[in-house]
Amino acid sequence: xxxxxxxxxxxxxxxxxxxxxxxxxxxxxxxxxxxxxxxxxxxxxxxxxxxxxxxxxxxxxxxxxxxxxxxxxxxxxxxxxxxxxxxxxxxxxxxxxxxxxxxxxxxxxxxxxxxxxxxxxxxxxxxxxxxxxxxxxxxxxxxxxxxxxxxxxxxxxxxxxxxxxxxxxxxxxxxxxxxxxxxxxxxxxxxxxxxxxxxxxxxxxxxxxxxxxxxxxxxxxxx
Numbered sequence: 357x358x359x360x361x362x363x364x365x366x367x368x369x370x371x372x373x374x375x376x377x378x379x380x381x382x383x384x385x386x387x388x389x390x391x392x393x394x395x396x397x398x399x400x401x402x403x404x405x406x407x408x409x410x411x412x413x414x415x416x417x418x419x420x421x422x423x424x425x426x427x428x429x430x431x432x433x434x435x436x437x438x439x440x441x442x443x444x445x446x447x448x449x450x451x452x453x454x455x456x457x458x459x460x461x462x463x464x465x466x467x468x469x470x471x472x473x474x475x476x477x478x479x480x481x482x483x484x485x486x487x488x489x490x491x492x493x494x495x496x497x498x499x500x501x502x503x504x505x506x507x508x509x510x511x512x513x514x515x516x517x518x519x520x521x522x523x524x525x526x527x528x529x530x531x532x533x534x535x536x537x538x539x540x541x542x543x544x545x546x547x548x549x550x551x552x553x554x555x556x557x558x559x560x561x562x563x564x565x566x567x568x569x570x571x572x573x574x575x576x577x578x579x
Contacts, residue, residue: 371443372505374453374497379445383513386432386440394442395425397452402428405492409542421490431489435460437517440490441509443502454493454502456510461487461535472558472569473537482528486514486576488536507550510534515577532576540568547572 366388371379384392392398399422406421422428432438438459442452461475462485468474479485488510493502511534518532538547539560548554552572560567 372502374445374500374502377445377447379443379453380449381441381443381509383439383441383509385436386429386434386438387436389429389432389440393450394444394452395428397450398440398442398455399425399428401452401455401494402490402492404495405498408495408498410539421492428490431457431459433459439513439517441506441513443506452494453497454506456491456506457489458486458510458514458534459489461485472560475535475537475571477555477571479533480531483531483533484518484529485533485535485573486518488534503546504550511574511576518577519579531578533573534576535571535573537569537571540570544568544570544572550574 366385367381367383369381371381373379382394384394389395402422403420432440438457440455440457443454444450444452461479463478464476465471465474468476475487488507491503491506491510493506514534515532521529534552535555536547536552537558538544540557544554552574555571555573557571558569560569
């Protein structure tokens with residue numbers, strides 16, 4: 357299977373039962389997202405989820421995680437391999453209950469040394485890295501195992517894209533890895549329980565508090 361066959365098609369599949377009602381999973385590229393009916397609900401769901409988590413566990417909220425639809429699209433970058441997964445239910449098909457985004461990671465960004473949320477490592481020469489971004493579930497749908505489900509879907513999608521490039525000039529790339537960063541007090545145990553190991557830590561300094569941001573990774577596949 358060529359990588360184009362994976363990235364050029366909007367994937368639609370059945371999701372898990374939620375409150376005894378079916379759900380639908382849709383996987384989109386950045387380009388497909390630009391004209392998606394999900395955009396307004398996506399931004400709202402992500403902002404609500406982040407505010408609820410920060411307020412409950414950190415005693416603060418940084419405000420809206422996303423300020424606009426354009427900012428959401430920017431997270432995916434122009435890499436055609438980036439993707440976003442959304443979960444909805446048939447009775448409210450445009451209302452996003454949960455989402456997960458992943459994009460290729462090629463190395464530190466220009467703001468890596470100034471932003472506490474930016475990765476600072478360089479991928480190994482034999483490893484293709486995928487960066488998990490914006491894993492979020494609507495507060496009304498939390499506590500039902502949806503986040504774990506969406507994380508597994510993102511890992512599977514990244515693995516499929518990695519395997520689709522086998523023999524297509526990837527040279528010595530033999531491993532695929534998912535990386536992420538998260539406030540350690542919030543989700544360190546969540547990701548640790550799903551096979552992620554801690555690689556390094558940054559400190560989020562605030563006038564009245566500070567907390568650790570953990571950078572974690574998990575090997576998804578080898579060839």
